[in-house]
Amino acid sequence: MAPRSVGKHRELTSAAAGIYDEIEKLNRKWPTVPVTPRMVARTNKLLGEIRDLLKDDEDGFIDGLEDIVPAGDQPETRDVVLILREAKDALDRFGNKYQREWRPFRQEELGY
Amino acid sequence: MSQAEVDFVIPDLAADIPVCIDPFLLYKSRDETLRGLHELLLGVFRHGFNLFEAGDRKELDRLIDFPEVNAIGFGYTRSGIHGSGLGWHLNQLVVDLLESSDEVRARGLRHVEELQLLSVGVGPDRVSDIAASVLKTSLIAYTQQQAQLWRIPLTAGVPVSHYLDPRDMEWRDGYFDLPVNPVSGRALLLVPRRIVRLLPWINYADFYANEARLLLPPQPRLPRYPGMTAAKRLEVAKAELVLKARQRPAIFEQYVSRKERDGSNAEALLPGHDEEAQLRATADDLRARLESLPPGLGSAVEYQRLAYEILNFLFEPELTGGELEVKTYLGTERRDLIYWNEAEHSFWRYVRETYGSPLVMFECKNVADLELDHINQTAAYLGARLGMLGFVVTRSEAKDSIKRKIYSIYNDSPALPRKVILVLSDADLVTMIDLRASGLSPRSHAQGLYRALRSRVQ
Numbered sequence: 001m002a003p004r005s006v007g008k009h010r011e012l013t014s015a016a017a018g019i020y021d022e023i024e025k026l027n028r029k030w031p032t033v034p035v036t037p038r039m040v041a042r043t044n045k046l047l048g049e050i051r052d053l054l055k056d057d058e059d060g061f062i063d064g065l066e067d068i069v070p071a072g073d074q075p076e077t078r079d080v081v082l083i084l085r086e087a088k089d090a091l092d093r094f095g096n097k098y099q100r101e102w103r104p105f106r107q108e109e110l111g112y
Numbered sequence: 113m114s115q116a117e118v119d120f121v122i123p124d125l126a127a128d129i130p131v132c133i134d135p136f137l138l139y140k141s142r143d144e145t146l147r148g149l150h151e152l153l154l155g156v157f158r159h160g161f162n163l164f165e166a167g168d169r170k171e172l173d174r175l176i177d178f179p180e181v182n183a184i185g186f187g188y189t190r191s192g193i194h195g196s197g198l199g200w201h202l203n204q205l206v207v208d209l210l211e212s213s214d215e216v217r218a219r220g221l222r223h224v225e226e227l228q229l230l231s232v233g234v235g236p237d238r239v240s241d242i243a244a245s246v247l248k249t250s251l252i253a254y255t256q257q258q259a260q261l262w263r264i265p266l267t268a269g270v271p272v273s274h275y276l277d278p279r280d281m282e283w284r285d286g287y288f289d290l291p292v293n294p295v296s297g298r299a300l301l302l303v304p305r306r307i308v309r310l311l312p313w314i315n316y317a318d319f320y321a322n323e324a325r326l327l328l329p330p331q332p333r334l335p336r337y338p339g340m341t342a343a344k345r346l347e348v349a350k351a352e353l354v355l356k357a358r359q360r361p362a363i364f365e366q367y368v369s370r371k372e373r374d375g376s377n378a379e380a381l382l383p384g385h386d387e388e389a390q391l392r393a394t395a396d397d398l399r400a401r402l403e404s405l406p407p408g409l410g411s412a413v414e415y416q417r418l419a420y421e422i423l424n425f426l427f428e429p430e431l432t433g434g435e436l437e438v439k440t441y442l443g444t445e446r447r448d449l450i451y452w453n454e455a456e457h458s459f460w461r462y463v464r465e466t467y468g469s470p471l472v473m474f475e476c477k478n479v480a481d482l483e484l485d486h487i488n489q490t491a492a493y494l495g496a497r498l499g500m501l502g503f504v505v506t507r508s509e510a511k512d513s514i515k516r517k518i519y520s521i522y523n524d525s526p527a528l529p530r531k532v533i534l535v536l537s538d539a540d541l542v543t544m545i546d547l548r549a550s551g552l553s554p555r556s557h558a559q560g561l562y563r564a565l566r567s568r569v570q
């Protein structure tokens with residue numbers, strides 16, 4: 001696995017955690033309220049990048065990470081939280097799988 | 113034939129239906145023909161105001177003359193189909209209005225319904241009478257078209273009085289081929305449901321409940337006595353309100369502007385058209401006919417007709433004014449089914465706004481398996497006039513090769529929005545019929561098909 005993937009994975013994990021946390025906060029109070037177009041746009045950008053990173057991986061749940069297509073009705077908060085949770089978990093599985101391979105790159109970064 | 117399947121309001125032959133033609137639905141329509149009719153309606157009053165200014169009272173009396181159009185069978189009378197109508201009485205009301213208010217004279221009318229707020233004697237039924245009188249020629253043509261479509265027998269040379277000839281703003285009488293009401297023995301005119309509401313969008317009760325309160329004194333706002341009904345209070349208040357609205361047109365203007373801004377909420381509506389038993393009966397009938405109709409060229413016309421009835425059932429009033437076998441401008445091509453997209457929210461509004469057309473096209477293919485040529489033909493129809501999204505209605509789910517073709521048409525579209533073709537199979541139609549019969553919106557299923565396609569072509 002190339003060092004580029006290490007950095008990308010770290011970047012996406014951070015971005016996914018941020019978006020997930022914010023939408024999850026809304027979900028606690030207003031799970032059925034539609035999310036804003038901006039939330040959909042940011043979520044779709046994240047999903048696109050995750051798909052790109054994981055495209056050669058054999059994860060059975062990647063096909064669930066499709067872009068949200070509002071088509072006139074914004075999705076409910078709880079649905080977006082579910083999608084983001086799947087995305088976060090896919091990133092975690094990916095990270096765990098290549099943890100051993102990435103260790104040298106991480107050590108290099110840290111100056112060991 | 114049930115109300116859910118047809119594009120017009122099915123008349124009650126023995127009594128008036130308590131609905132009205134709402135000119136606001138003409139005003140806000142995406143159909144330029146309907147908007148033109150709204151202009152015609154205003155044009156009559158514009159001409160009348162000019163005649164008043166010119167002092168030509170005789171011509172004004174002749175022009176502002178709207179007897180009740182009994183042939184449409186709308187009205188709020190308790191029984192029968194003969195209300196009072198306006199007739200010559202409106203002349204006096206309009207003259208009275210113009211004489212008493214310089215402001216109104218200078219401003220003119222933006223909506224005929226404004227007369228309800230400016231004149232004590234004008235209510236929703238009279239607004240409907242005015243609209244029906246001016247639109248009578250269009251209603252005659254529409255009735256003839258629908259009668260042909262639904263095989264309603266026409267009688268030759270039925271007398272029709274008092275229709276407007278827009279070329280010279282003259283009222284005329286004539287004879288037309290029309291259905292006859294067996295109860296009254298007179299002409300029967302059908303009205304498209306897309307221009308019908310229970311009350312006009314701009315109406316006095318609404319004005320009173322909102323902006324008009326600014327015109328009334330503090331408590332007690334209205335005269336009252338023990339046992340006085342709310343309707344009676346409204347009636348008494350109207351005389352006072354009309355006077356104040358004429359004197360202070362700013363409040364009146366504020367109300368009309370608000371109604372225009374909120375116009376997207378004005379939707380065509382019929383009483384009891386969603387009754388569960390009726391919906392279920394219609395759904396059962398449509399489902400049974402679809403299941404028993406064999407695929408093949410021999411029953412292609414019948415299939416197209418059935419698809420029309422099903423789509424009416426599913427999507428009216430969001431998709432409305434459906435027409436069969438629509439020819440192109442030069443007559444070189446025919447589209448099977450075209451609807452006006454008058455939706456104000458959700459998927460159909462998105463389709464209109466994203467795919468650049470107030471029309472939605474459905475191509476009907478009564479074949480067991482779609483072929484690439486069918487998809488190519490549909491793709492060729494999509495463009496500036498019909499928009500970039502169209503449907504193919506067919507008997508079975510599209511094969512993988514057809515799906516790939518649809519994806520490639522999407523991906524090969526040279527500009528945004530890309531061409532989208534959605535396939536509605538028998539299974540999709542049945543699912544949507546079931547949704548509609550359960551009181552749910554079949555729109556969500558069509559939306560799901562669209563979402564699935566967009567996800568696949570990412």
